Amino acid sequence: MLKVRFAPSPTGYLHVGGARTALFNWMHARKNGGKFILRIEDTDKNRTKPEYLNEILESLRWLKLDWDEIYYQSQRFDIYREYAQKLLEKGLAYQKDEAIFFKYQFNQIKINDLIRGEVTFSELPKPEEVIIKRDGSPTYNFSCCIDDALMGVNCVIRGEDHLSNTPKQILLYQALGFDLPEFAHIPLILSPEGGRLSKRYGATAISDYKKEGYLPEALVNYFLLLGWSAGDNKEILALNQAKELFKLKDVNKTGSAFSLDKLKWVNSRYIREKDSSQLASLLKDYLESEGHPYARANEDELKTAVNLLSGRLVTLADFSSQADFLFEENVNYSSDSLEAIKDKLVDEIKELIKALGTIDNFQENVIESVFRETAAKLNLKPKVLVHPVRVALTGKRKGPGLFETMAVLGKDKVTKRLAKLVEYWESRE
């Protein structure tokens, strides 16, 4: 049976590169009826932190990358020592300064990589490798081989940065008498400038993307697009569909630059495709987790807000600044909107207030016709009235359609806010 693994080290948060590695492992396992193992490589006592572990597990769950088994290397030190002892007995290792060194002869190592084909190493930097450190803990290459072998991992899918570890590990497998797994080294995710992902960009933790209002499906979908293509020019696809289409052999060899622009586009697509109750409940959770006061809004309020705004949200975080006029009692005119209310239309707005006051059924289409009639009566082009009214109602010069906005706000708030605008003008006589 196929067994793959993702082996994060809780010495940092789960970042973009790790998440993508986990994703490809997960897809390969799920596509082929295999098992996906999570192995926590917490052998470095000084750098391992519980909050990192929590973040990694939570992020994987949030992305819906579920695992079948989980192991902690910190609980397996006896096993590593036992195998080191075996190498000692076979004369393939020696002890020095309390550490154990693996000694090897080396001519040439060929790796048959599932993605890259045959890779040949003709030289290795050192004739020996520490396998057990002076403090008794195993080194990465050693614990990795033993665990992969003992856990039955027969396909190792990891980042290309591990390609040069592979010959050492093969030597270890052979010395230990283990069968070799298959290897697949996936290309690295690069920063937009090329080179390692820097903190300014995608190196941020997956949990940061959650905070910034990205949806897990969107993040996963975007990762899918880095180094792999579903074919047929298909770019927006769910994890379940992708899983069916995924073949390790189709993974690119080229590193790919992380593009926040494209991620944002994918995210906005996913937001737009949610129906209002889904999005409202997502938003509720999001606002709650951010401790935002609008989280107190009830479901109906959120739903109407979402109906009005969902098409213009790139992330969930955009909501609060765009929806403030729906939740706040008073609006403040933003500095750039002052331009739209510089011409005073006191009498005209008063006329509009009166006309709107006659409407019983305060619905979008009714409002619109009354609005247009009033403008015509006043000999104004509708747009001359529209702009200041939008500012009066929302405090902004950009936003959703005016008449639906008015319908959502309701007659009471609309007339009050229009009166406020008149007041504002009159106060600046």
Place this chain on the structure above:
RNA sequence: GUCCCCAUCGUCUAGCCUGGUCUAGGACACGGGCCUUUCGAGCCUGUAACGCCGGUUCAAAUCCGGCUGGGGACGCCA
């Protein structure tokens, strides 16, 4: 310095294995236009790529070699 990987629009990619259908397709971003009460969305449209040099071949983005460029690894970190 040594070893290894990679190379199609600015970016993500399709095509490459099985040469001709590629005057190289799609997407993001960017520019123009339409729509419209603003912005967004949508629709239409434009700019933009096979790194270079050789070889093989009737024919090369596709096969081979070199060069250049980019990336990675050389920790008692993982």
